[in-house]
Amino acid sequence: MPKVTEEHVEARRRQILDAALACFSRNGFHQTTINDICEEANLSAGAIYNYFESKDSMIAECCTHGQTEIGEVFDGAQMLGTAREAIEKLAEVFIMGIASPEEQSATRLEVQLWSETLRNPDVLQAAMGPRSQVLAGLQSIVERGQRNGDVSGVADAEYVARVLMALRDGLVLQQSMDPDTDVSRYVAAMKQVTAGAVFT
Structure with a gap:
């Protein structure tokens, strides 16, 4: 054999x-x-x-599909000069990518996975790995921005990361229900919402 x-x-x-x-x-x-x-x-x-x-x-x-690639994206974003630049790069990868036709099936699948976590503890545990990885990466970028002075020092870094994650999750849900959602306009509005509240 x-x-x-x-x-x-x-x-x-x-x-x-x-x-x-x-x-x-x-x-x-x-x-x-x-x-x-x-x-x-x-x-x-x-x-x-x-x-x-x-x-x-x-x-x-x-749930763990693409976890290695997530780490590589965050490693690249951490090399950028400011927290704003890093987060905009992540938005380009994780949010603008949703607009591509090949990502439509992945978007539908992600929404189904969220539903499955409510009934299947094993899926919930598996899903938390990549989500925790993303949240930790976002929090690290926000904290670096606070040290460098380009993110408000009074911002709650952990929950700023959660809000940024929620903005992406919200787009995934909208895109799955309404494929005509304009992702470019969504990202532009997201930048307007976060600019005054987070960045200095």
Whole structure:
């Protein structure tokens, strides 16, 4: 028997998860069956279960999809001069990206994940990892801005981070319900709202 490499295992898991993501976005979590995922991935049920113990385990892993990329984006933003520049760069990546056609299915899936966290503790726990990562990164940028004098010293850094996160979450919800939402105008208004209250 040839040895199965770690790269092969990861590639197969990625193939299955991509198929599951496509099905979940199209049909919803609870309407999607393992057979649907098998057909999408062109694999047997036995092959699927070699890599994931259940559909719920796939749903939970959806939450951590892209976590490495999130860290890389924040590392790049931290290198920018001011907190305003860093946050505007993050807005470009995390908010303006929502406008792209290829992100529409991801937006729908994210809203479904929020709903799933209300009934599935495992999904909630998995979802909190990336969200905590984003909140910590935003808070770090705000605190750096306070030290450098370009963010108001009286601002509550932790909750400024939460408000910035909520602005993105709100757009995700609006975009999922109304795909014609103008993301550029949303970002411009967001900058106007935060400019006087947060930045000096």
